[in-house]
Amino acid sequence: MPATTTEQLATLQNITVVVHPLVLLSVADHHARSVSRTSHKRVIGALLGQDNGKVINVANSFGIPFEEDDKDSKSWFLDHNYVQEMYDMFRKVNAKERLIGWYHTGPKLRASDQEINDLFKRFVVRPLMVIVDVRPQTVGIPTDAYFAVDEIKDDGTETLKTFVHVPSAIEGEEAEEIGVEHLLRDIKDSTTTTLATRVAEQLASLRGLQSRLSDIQKYLVDVSQGVMPVDHKIIYHLQDVFNLLPDLGDRTVRESFAASTNDALLVVYLSSLLRAVIALHALVDNKATGKEKEKEKKDEKEKGKDEKVEEKKDDPANDKPATTEKK
Template sequence: MVASTTEQLTALANTTVVVHPLVLLSVTDHHARSLSRNSSKRVVGVLLGQDNGKTINVANSFGIPFEEDEKDSKTWFLDHNYIERMYDMFKKVNARERMIGWYHTGPKLRASDQEINDLFKRYIAKPVMVIIDVRPDTVGIPTDAYYAVEEIKDDGTETRKTFLHVPSAIEAEEAEEIGVEHLLRDIKDSTTTTLATRVSEQLASLQGLQSRLRDVHRYLLDVAAGTLPVNHQIIYHLQDTLNLLPDLADPMTMQSFTSSTNDQLLIVYLSSLIRAVIALHALVD
């Protein structure tokens, strides 16, 4: 594998992997069928779609037979003959969908991922690996996308293989959106109101933010303790993020926050008054 240059790493970092809902449903079904066979191990499959340069469109997928020894990360089996047969059949159905990578249900990176990724290089030069977290308590986007690269050390020592995390998103075409809406309508609790749904979604978003902040906190503690090496790119990104935070010591900023909070509380107060007047009017009638 050719060592990645700074330009190549920058190009990969600017790549966005777009996952369609059909893929999420297919992977979830694959995982559920694995659980029905009393197996709690992760499942592995192939991703199909289009590589549009800066955007990787993951439109379809199929599961493949996979076994591994959880005690020995170097012991695993993947049926590549099955991959070739299934891929030939999928090409007959939709020739636009090419093999672009592979997935597993993690939920985290495993020691054998590099070896499995090398196997997929038989079919595609630059496979994308997407970890899809199928756990029901997952907060936030359930996908993490990676590309395998060789990390060049500043001290000139031997390079090592690692995974570069790239942004991922969930997007759907119009037909998929209609199908997803019908599914959500079937599973939605009819006793909950629109307001309760919005509050629940906002709470889930805040929980996701809290989880990410905890990950950042643990990473910084490990770096400070010397457990992990300093990655200047990550530090730069954190610094850029923190620079976007408002300066709470600035009187003008505090005044703006106070004014905005008072406006919101006034709306809540007026809503309570109107609700009380309507209830009183109904009682009098």
């Protein structure tokens, strides 16, 4: 008899999925080589790594031949023999990496995901599914990890299968971090200044925050209208977030915010004054240096003229008397 949904959720509650940068690069390369930029098709692959019960380390991956019908989600093909052959070859290279699940480039859940997940149960008892968004529209982690659970209803109806989201993170070893830094160094535009980069990053962060707030608003509206069921755990988390927000109606909070803003503006003002003074000092110093160089050049020219006059005086040809021609 399968475990109840509550027991499964309690088991998955403390699990964290760690995805390595090598996997993200491999998935992005697989998608770029297999799908054109104008197409919305997805690619599927297998995930390799270690599963110690609490932390699932996704360290490697490989693509799988996959086809599906865009109009009929139930029509799809996946070469499971290819998965077994590739897994056997990977085990010869690194025996520590086990087949732990599969990935696809969604970017959202599809109707056929549950059937594909059941297929991967031939290779692993509890397959992990990771959705990698290769074309992210917002700032954030481009991975979403899921596990399939059996939802048992109290009224005795048929058991349903659904996916439960688990937290994921992007972490890498020292060698991977160095490689990613080199890639970012090559991709980074050298024409942009540091200030422009910082402003662009803050703007992207604000857009990501706006997207998350829009998702929260949509969820609360759907719950209030009865479209989605009430999940008290999510409501409690949202209430904790709202409790951490400052009370802008309080006079003390407003005064502290104003004092902090004034201090920051004062620092900016003093920095601007110092920059202007340093620029003026550099200008005056440059003018003085230019005048000294002009004076040195003028002295060198006068000294050269004096030396030429002395050379003419010392020349013995100038001492010969003048001769007159006889007729």
